[in-house]
Amino acid sequence: MGISVVKATGETEPFSEDKLRVSIQRAGIKRSLQEETLKHVKEKLYPNIPTSEIYKHITEYLGANDSYKGARYSLKQSIMDLGPTGYPFEDFVSEILKKEGYATQVRSILTGKCVSHEVDVIAQKDNKRIMIEAKFHNQSGTRTDVQVSLYTHSRFEDIKDKYNLNEAWLVTNTKVTADALSYALCSGMGIVSWSYPKEGSLRELVEKYNLHPITILTTLSKNQKQQLLENHIVLCKDLTGDVLDLLIDLSLERKKQVLEQAKSLSS
Secondary structure, eight states, X not given: OOOEEEOTTSOEEEOOHHHHHHHHHHTTOOHHHHHHHHHHHHHHOOTTEEHHHHHHHHHHHHHHHOHHHHGGGGHHHHHHTTOSSSHHHHHHHHHHHHHTTOEEEEEEEEEOSSSEEEEEEEEEETTEEEEEEEEOOOSTTXXXXXXXXXXXXXXXXXXXXXXXXXXEEEEESSOBOHHHHHHHHHTTOEEEOSSOSTTTOHHXXXXXXXXXXXXXXXXXXXXXXXXXXXXXXXXXXXXXXXHHTTOTTOOHHHHHHHHHHHHHHTO
């Protein structure tokens, strides 16, 4: 009988070596290290092992063997680490949309027919204006539910005519429930989640443009990352020597290491 794993949602499913291999391949890890990592993880398996423990074994093994490239495997967690507020995630979504050719504004206050709304991101391209709700979660296993789809659509209806908005999108860093997806599609909303749609999901867009958040870096402390986020620095590609001067406790040697890792993750 095969080994089962327990997901963050509490659901169980059979352990899949193929699924695990694909997740490691997506991180751009060299082939020889992929196979070594799989072997390492399989030696640690036991019945009903939490997927979080498998993730920990992988990140620790990759970190010990290729810390710069190994950091790519922690993409999902690094996006969750953009918190505790949702503001850095709004900036992150804005930067992704810019790569897709949109002009963006973040955190706009718009007065609707009924009430005022703070719109996370407004994106414009080809005479189309889109209201975007950037729904951020920092807990593994959380899914964006139908209530978020409902209030996003409701806010759009309140402000769309006054501000010439053509569409509403819901963008989230987690998966969405079946009802949340059904309502969004039924009401004509766009939706981008961690893994939906297959082409154009949040994960796929980050990997396509190498837009890794600074929270993925292993060469910075949690406090140092937070300082940068508070200054609206969210992407590894935006790190320069001048930007790192914001961190007065960062040594010249560590600054060099940070820039090397950031460059590795942005190329």
